[in-house]
Amino acid sequence: MLGIQGAEHEESSPTAPTLLISKLSCSLAGKTQSIRVVTDSHAHRAYGQKEVIEQFYCNYGLNPAFRNDINKGQLKVTGADLDGEVRIVELSDHPFYVATLFLPQVSSTPGSPHPILVAYLKAARSFQVSRKSNETRGTVCKI
């Protein structure tokens, strides 16, 4: 997508020359961290606040060497930790395309569903309805 040839993941290809995803300098497994959320993003609309706390369980993330490349395409960094390390990315020209380094599912409870997941299902619902109305229109046209 960014035209990075041979982009690899250190977990599955540790000796590859171009490690887009590399081992984090400090493992985030089992840690909690503050994230600054960029305004005018799906994440910000979902949270309704600029700084949130999330739980992480990962050892890999975006290689800092590619930090400046990541914003060159349609992918935008919409959440970063207090040191600027990438934690949330989104596609700008897409109805809802959000990826997080943390696991929103882990902090979700029946009484407090995760706001990003609620926003995700709202997008799914809109998509379902728009698809259905397009199908109906298609049928009418055929008649």
Add this chain to the structure above:
Amino acid sequence: MMFNRIEEESEMNQQLKVGIIGDYDPNLRFHIATNESLNHAAAALSGSLEASWLPTESLADGSIETILRPFDALWCGPGSPYKSMDGALQAIRFAREQGWPFIGT
């Protein structure tokens, strides 16, 4: 007008189908949490939801569009390395290029 509104509301309450890209393991806490969190969010929207895990190897055999099109949203679940990284990447590409609502965690 009244009729249209009722029809719209009934459409809004249709069951959502979510396809989870990943190799489900019932012993993995994060996989169980993925299913449960979807139910929490669906309940908050007063809707019902059916989640299906999509083994990554099944996504690498060329029939990916047939598998993914019935879903209203796709989720790339935790648990790398996947059995088929190629299958997982193809499904993520489908969501990106075809405009399917997507989350990766």
